[in-house]
Amino acid sequence: xxxxxxxxxxxxxxxxxxxxxxxxxxxxxxxxxxxxxxxxxxxxxxxxxxxxxxxxxxxxxxxxxxxxxxxxxxxxxxxxxxxxxxxxxxxxxxxxxxxxxxxxxxxxxxxxxxxxxxxxxxxxxxxxxxxxxxxxxxxxxxxxxxxxxxxxxxxxxxxxxxxxxxxxxxxxxxxxxxxxxxxxxxx
Numbered sequence: 001x002x003x004x005x006x007x008x009x010x011x012x013x014x015x016x017x018x019x020x021x022x023x024x025x026x027x028x029x030x031x032x033x034x035x036x037x038x039x040x041x042x043x044x045x046x047x048x049x050x051x052x053x054x055x056x057x058x059x060x061x062x063x064x065x066x067x068x069x070x071x072x073x074x075x076x077x078x079x080x081x082x083x084x085x086x087x088x089x090x091x092x093x094x095x096x097x098x099x100x101x102x103x104x105x106x107x108x109x110x111x112x113x114x115x116x117x118x119x120x121x122x123x124x125x126x127x128x129x130x131x132x133x134x135x136x137x138x139x140x141x142x143x144x145x146x147x148x149x150x151x152x153x154x155x156x157x158x159x160x161x162x163x164x165x166x167x168x169x170x171x172x173x174x175x176x177x178x179x180x181x182x183x184x185x186x187x
Contacts (some may be wrong), residue, residue, distance in 0.1 A: 003058040003082045004005040004170055005073055007091040007114040009148075017133040019147040021159070022090040023061050025132070025166045030059065032167055043079070045072040053175040057083065059166070067113035070121025077122075088128040088173060089118060090166060092147060096133025099158030101165050101181045104129045128178055130169060132162050 006022030014020050015177050030036040030048070038046035038061060047060040058080060062072030077087060091114055096102055106126045109116040136153075137146040151159050165185065172181045 001056045001058065001080055001082050001086065002174065003060060003087045005060045005062070005087060007066060007069055007089060008027045011067050014148065016150045017148050018092050018126060018151060019040040019042055019066055021092045021132045021134065021163070024163055025090045025170070026061050027172055028163050029167050035059070043072050043076040045076065047076060051170065055174050057174060067117055069114040069115035074113055074121040077171055084124050084127045088090050088130055088170065089115065090130045090132065091115065092134045093131035094134060094136050094143065096131060098133050098151070098155045099162045100133040101162050101169065101185060102131045102164055103169060103185055104131070105178060105182070132166055
C-alpha cells in the first residue's frame with residue numbers, strides 16, 4: 001500500500017492559499033479519478049483508500065495545522081502498516097518558481113515546518129516528496145503572510161499547470177518506480 005499526503009491548513013480561510021497547494025493536488029487527484037470523498041477520521045485528518053493500476057493508495061489531508069502534520073501522518077501509516085518509503089508528501093516550496101514541480105526521494109526539511117514535523121514524528125527523512133513552487137515574495141511581505149496569501153490572477157495558469165503535473169506524477173508513481181517518475185518530471 002502507498003500513501004499520498006497533501007499538506008495544508010484546515011479551514012475555509014486557508015483553502016486557496018499557497019500553503020494549501022498540497023490539498024489542491026489531492027482534491028484534483030480525487031476529482032480526476034472519480035475517487036472519494038475524503039472522510040474525517042481518528043488520524044486528525046481526512047483520508048480515503050482507493051485503487052489505481054492494481055495498487056491500493058491512501059490519500060490524506062492532515063487536519064492539523066501545517067506545523068503539526070506529523071501528528072496526522074504517523075498514526076495513519078502505523079495503522080495501515082505503510083513503510084515511510086511508500087509515502088509521497090506534496091507541499092509548497094518557496095525555492096521553486098511558481099508553476100514548477102520537483103520530486104525528491106528523501107532529504108531534510110529545508111525550513112518547511114510541515115516537513116520538519118513529519119521528520120520528527122516519523123523518525124526518518126526517508127519519504128518521498130513532491131515540491132510545488134510558489135516562489136518567494138519580491139517585496140517586504142513576511143514569508144508567513146506570503147504563504148498564507150492567495151495566488152494572484154497572473155499566476156493562476158502556472159498554478160493550474162503545476163497541479164496538473166503533480167497529479168500526473170502521483171498517478172505515474174502508482175505504476176512506475178519513483179526514480180523513473182523523478183527522471184520524467186524533473187527534467
